[in-house]
Amino acid sequence: MKQTVQFPFYAKFALILFIIVSVTALLYLGQSVIVPLLMALLFAILLRPVANFMEKKMKMPHVLACLLTVVLFVVFIGGIFYFISIQVVEMANDWNTMKTNLMQHYHNLQAYVKDTFELDRDQQEQLISKAADSSLDSGTSMVSTTLVSFSDTMMNLVLIPIYIFLILLYRNHFIKFLCKLFNEKHHEKLQQILATIKVSVQSYIIGLMIEFVIVSVLTSVGLMIIGMKYAILLGVITGLLNLIPYIGILIAGILTIVASLTGTTDLSIIVGIIVVNVVVQLIDNNLLVPMIVSSKVEINAIASIVGIIIGGILGGISGMFLAIPIMAIIKVIFDRIDSLEPWGYLLGDDLPRNFQWRKKRPEKPQATPEA
Template identity: 55%
Template sequence: MEPVKLPFYVKFPCILLSVICLTYIFYIAKDIFTQVLMAFLFAVLLVPIFTFLNTKIKFPRYLAAITCVLLFAAFIIGILAFISYQVTDMANDFETIKKNANAFIIEVHKFIKGNFNVSIGEQKKYINTVTKDSVKNGTGTIGSAILSISDILLDSTIIPIYTFLFLLYKDHFILFLAKLIDKENHLVLKDILSQIKVSINKYIVGLILEMIIVSVLTSLGLWIIGIKYFILLGLITGILNLIPYIGILIAGIITVLASLTGSSETSIILGILIVNIIVQLIDNNILVPLIINSKVEINAFVSILGIIIGGTLAGISGMFLAIPLLAILKIIFDRIESLEPWGYLMGNDMPSKFIWRIRKIK
């Protein structure tokens, strides 16, 4: 039986309706989907280690999968332990931070009074009003914080389990996909799966490399201007930089607060801002195009749009997952003839010249 060929004006609304339905399903079940997709990315990253343990060292599949998950968990726990140790050390300077923060706030009050003619009393009155409004919503804020902590604890438990299961049943899932399509398309499926593995591996390794470089550059800059916990703050900046747009802002605020352990001078805070700006310029103009964009081959417009949509649907997790999911979609679109134009739209090919060729009808 030959497939039914629909005209474009029928096909496009069907595609659009399908996208809307899938997006809505993802939105209402985002907590489940984000956990599964995170585990899938980690599993793809760990596949080379799993294959080495299973085929070269002859580990049983269960043991190889457990070993991979434990190694990955040990790496994450090691980073968190270092950060926790440094944060505990920083907590000893709380009184100094409080004293310098008060001195800095007084300087800000004086600056606003001198440049905007707003008295210190009016400024404090406005701050008290905002504080009272925040206290009224305190119950909701505490409830949200408790809910967020419970979500983190759940994710830290369930994502390693999903990752283990993805590794364990890797071949089972591939055989399932093979059974879904005709045998003559198995070569295309094999090509898609291999390209997805390569693309995701390169992307995640690129993210890790970018994180290391940003951490080193930030630590070096903070050391030069005399910040006490420069290694910790550089590492936090590198990690938060993985979160598009808002990560670097959060890192900047944390760095400014930590700088108050040593001094409340405005020059130090200005130095921190300069360091962050220089590192971001290097990251956005050199590291991202060289390390990240070259791995996924997604143009900037689609990347930004995908990150915004991902953030709207699933928050920070959605923003993090947006780029690898777009890369997977592009790989699939490029290898299916009817979807190839959409793959081209997502790509970063820049034709030097395009000329419409119109045949005259006599």
């Protein structure tokens, strides 16, 4: 007869802290391997219906269906970046005009500093020269860090499609592996968890793609109305950066303002840019996110912000993007294990507007899977 050992609360708490620290250290040290794998896993879940359609409806061989699915995905992503690169090249052709406008803004700033702080231009130049000398070492290290980050990004661009292909190719093998980890009586609950994760991840990523298109179009139209040059490019960049919750739209606004300074000497356009970004953000936060994105993952705002910060520390921009879907997967698992259900509830969003919808959800099975 099996005996259950009961540990005191402080022992359980210490064990939980040890596990959290160990997992965090593992993720941080192995981010170069884990982050591309997680990105590939999410995209593989998204592309799985496409591969199934080619295999079952179009009667393609399993390997060919997986390969063609990945090729179409790479072409789609490559098309977006090709469009951006064309726009960037067009912007680079106006470099002389940009440099002239930047110098004009620089001289205007010097005049403002002189009138406000009574520092003539020679004194300002001396201060800037000292600051430049003191930051030379940090600038060198920043350049080296940027080069390493760029090389890692290029490596991931090669590895992620390969990982996606292999995950799609061996998806049934991985599912059988998971079934072998648990007792047969828990296979039904395992199937429920996997099915829920698949639906949640697919719905979330599709929601992000819809949000990307709408935000890009709204921002581009708004920037065109105020007479901003390269409005379409800046709109697409805003839509891409907006995929990083809470932080991306702020970065996009700063980039747009900097781009406006290089395109014109009129500072009044900055007000228009701020208005456009605020209006688009209000529409995004109050309509798009609740209807298209948040309803798919049910993660509350506090957990989302903390998860994004932790993801950024562990994996940079990729970690920020992965934070929400990974938390959604964790919540699905927690919700279906009785001993972990309180933690799933902590991550969830149980506002009154969702109460009636939650009451209609079917009850979860009570059996707890073995560890």
